[in-house]
Amino acid sequence: MEKNSVTLTIKFLLLQYLFVLSVAQNFDFFYFVQQWPGSYCDTKQSCCYPTTGKPAADFGIHGLWPNYNDGTYPSNCDPNNLYDQSKISDLISRMQQDWPTLACPSNSGTTFWSHEWDKHGTCSESNLDQHGYFKATLNLKSKFDLLQILQNGGINPDGGSYSLSSIKTTISNAIGYTPWIECNSDADGNNQLYQIYLCVDKSGSNLIKCPIFPNGQCASTIRFPSF
Ligand code: 5GP
Ligand code: 5GP
Numbered sequence: 058m059e060k061n062s063v064t065l066t067i068k069f070l071l072l073q074y075l076f077v078l079s080v081a082q083n084f085d086f087f088y089f090v091q092q093w094p095g096s097y098c099d100t101k102q103s104c105c106y107p108t109t110g111k112p113a114a115d116f117g118i119h120g121l122w123p124n125y126n127d128g129t130y131p132s133n134c135d136p137n138n139l140y141d142q143s144k145i146s147d148l149i150s151r152m153q154q155d156w157p158t159l160a161c162p163s164n165s166g167t168t169f170w171s172h173e174w175d176k177h178g179t180c181s182e183s184n185l186d187q188h189g190y191f192k193a194t195l196n197l198k199s200k201f202d203l204l205q206i207l208q209n210g211g212i213n214p215d216g217g218s219y220s221l222s223s224i225k226t227t228i229s230n231a232i233g234y235t236p237w238i239e240c241n242s243d244a245d246g247n248n249q250l251y252q253i254y255l256c257v258d259k260s261g262s263n264l265i266k267c268p269i270f271p272n273g274q275c276a277s278t279i280r281f282p283s284f
Contacts, residue, residue, distance in 0.1 A: 084123035095284030105161035112157035140171035193261030240275035
């Protein structure tokens, strides 16, 4: 090779390396976050059911979020690989079932799913492409049935109040790891179970002990509203 083309090749490789660095953000683990629809909908802000109908009375997926061990997280990592629903057409009926949107105005779910992929999913591209990301998230939901686990422990979405510690213990006894619970307030200001966080390794398939928990606190006794 002549000198000029060697220089060109090196420049090209260097550019490629820099590009990969800028896109392939590394991360340490995922938060797998599920939301209780009753607690999304009974707030002052209320909610809208998806155009496909009222979701099941079950936890729904919120997202699978790449995180760093220090509690910070990357977001919107790749503007060149935005959500493309044609890549996941085989998963859409499962998404409608297990990842329903409750935001207004009503839509089929595309707004929620594209937000989650663009903001969070693009930061895990080094491990999972778009199809792999959604499939892994759906599989986590099927593998760990939080509502069943809670109900087996006598904790039911019946508008009753439960101690935060009984909720955490029931889940950790069943899955082997302590979850993180996020609360919000219903329209009357009562503290209630809103979201459950589990930690997942970078492959998107195995639970791990949470390296760090998010900030925020629930009351020691919280409501579990019906839906
Ligand atoms: P909020 O302010 O409602 O807690 O969070 C708003 C949004 O910020 C979440 O839906 C999620 O997209 C992002 N977010 C909040 N906390 C975390 C976190 O600990 N890790 C990651 N990856 N994203 C988070
Ligand atoms: P994050 O909180 O992950 O940043 O993103 C939440 C975004 O998704 C918000 O813009 C919210 O309006 C939209 N969204 C659509 N459907 C839902 C839903 O069912 N639950 C939540 N928490 N956010 C939703």
